[in-house]
Amino acid sequence: MDIRNVLVADAVDEACVALLQRHSIQVDCKYKLSKEQLIQAIQNYDAIVVRSDTKVGAEVIQAGSRLKAIGRAGAGVDNIDVNAATARDVVVLNTPGGNAISACELTCALIANLARNVAAASASLKAGRWDRKLYAGRELSGKTLAIIGLGRIGKEVALRMQAWGMTTIGFDPIVTPQEAQQFNVQYLELDALWRRADYITVHTPLIPATRNLINAQVLGSCKKGVKVINVARGGIVNEGDLLAALKSGQCGGAAIDVYEQEPPTNPVTLELIAHDKVVATPHLGASTAEAQVRVAVEVAEQLIALTGRSPEYKSTSGVINRAVLEKLTTA
Numbered sequence: 001m002d003i004r005n006v007l008v009a010d011a012v013d014e015a016c017v018a019l020l021q022r023h024s025i026q027v028d029c030k031y032k033l034s035k036e037q038l039i040q041a042i043q044n045y046d047a048i049v050v051r052s053d054t055k056v057g058a059e060v061i062q063a064g065s066r067l068k069a070i071g072r073a074g075a076g077v078d079n080i081d082v083n084a085a086t087a088r089d090v091v092v093l094n095t096p097g098g099n100a101i102s103a104c105e106l107t108c109a110l111i112a113n114l115a116r117n118v119a120a121a122s123a124s125l126k127a128g129r130w131d132r133k134l135y136a137g138r139e140l141s142g143k144t145l146a147i148i149g150l151g152r153i154g155k156e157v158a159l160r161m162q163a164w165g166m167t168t169i170g171f172d173p174i175v176t177p178q179e180a181q182q183f184n185v186q187y188l189e190l191d192a193l194w195r196r197a198d199y200i201t202v203h204t205p206l207i208p209a210t211r212n213l214i215n216a217q218v219l220g221s222c223k224k225g226v227k228v229i230n231v232a233r234g235g236i237v238n239e240g241d242l243l244a245a246l247k248s249g250q251c252g253g254a255a256i257d258v259y260e261q262e263p264p265t266n267p268v269t270l271e272l273i274a275h276d277k278v279v280a281t282p283h284l285g286a287s288t289a290e291a292q293v294r295v296a297v298e299v300a301e302q303l304i305a306l307t308g309r310s311p312e313y314k315s316t317s318g319v320i321n322r323a324v325l326e327k328l329t330t331a
């Protein structure tokens with residue numbers, strides 16, 4: 001694929017630019033373009049790299065008369081219209097593995113926070129109170145963590161929380177009970193899993209099968225006081241149902257990094273975030289120095305691999321619309 005120049009439209013780590021330039025690809029960084037400016041600019045480039053801020057919708061893709069590839073430095077392609085890209089034979093790729101450890105570590109930090117009320121107790125002390133009784137917690141050791149989605153992040157969360165003494169149980173439609181056992185996760189069907197869980201953490205993509213996966217019925221079938229963590233995607237946990245379960249006490253606490261709408265303005269989401277038993281972070285799962293360098297390098301490596309110019313970089317494992325790539329490489 002002939003990629004001679006790339007527009008970097010979001011603040012991706014400079015490692016991306018450096019690697020592309022080392023492979024004789026010209027790079028321009030133009031951040032915070034309006035939709036109209038992007039539609040103008042895209043006409044001059046063979047590829048575009050974005051993080052989360054820039055939306056690469058159908059109009060932008062159609063304006064990109066030279067456009068051959070769209071790279072997202074991060075996991076997921078929510079801000080890219082993959083159908084429009086596929087219709088125009090534009091390859092869409094992301095870097096799903098690059099931030100897995102960062103998302104995993106935030107998940108573990110949030111689980112510990114829920115057990116020991118770290119965020120709430122710290123806010124209370126900063127506000128001048130000395131409330132030791134209110135913030136007494138529970139040990140994680142001996143508790144059961146249910147992990148929905150045993151892919152890259154789910155598996156790493158299991159391994160780390162086992163070190164805290166948690167029993168790990170889980171479900172994933174493409175993982176066998178034997179595979180789960182290899183990393184000490186007891187595989188259970190969902191009905192059985194809900195009944196056993198003290199904590200539930202979700203690590204699936206947001207797809208029709210996982211939208212509202214954690215809902216009123218599920219929460220009702222859990223132990224009273226179950227705690228819920230979502231560092232995957234907003235919409236997997238139904239926000240209204242979670243709020244109702246927190247109010248009734250059926251849910252004993254929740255930690256949320258991702259929301260149905262970001263930044264959130266919906267009153268239900270805002271009430272959820274403000275709830276005493278909720279620890280909320282503004283989509284920080286991938287926000288570490290290490291993950292940002294890793295995803296920047298991975299997106300550049302894959303664009304270079306598409307050009308076929310490097311004996312070193314050959315993997316295009318983050319391509320979402322593989323049929324386009326196959327069509328272009330066999331043409």
Ligand SMILES: NC(=O)c1ccc[n+]([C@@H]2O[C@H](COP(=O)([O-])OP(=O)(O)OC[C@H]3O[C@@H](n4cnc5c(N)ncnc54)[C@H](O)[C@@H]3O)[C@@H](O)[C@H]2O)c1
Nearest residue numbers: 075076103149151152153172174203204205231232285286
């Ligand atoms: N908060 C953040 O900043 C952040 C950072 C990185 C990743 N993520 C998100 O975390 C999630 C997991 O990422 P990953 O890299 O582990 O993905 P992955 O593809 O490695 O694993 C996801 C797993 O979910 C499983 N799954 C699909 N449908 C399921 C269902 N109905 N029930 C149970 N499991 C199901 C898949 O089979 C797969 O094994 C994704 O949604 C990703 O976008 C969020």
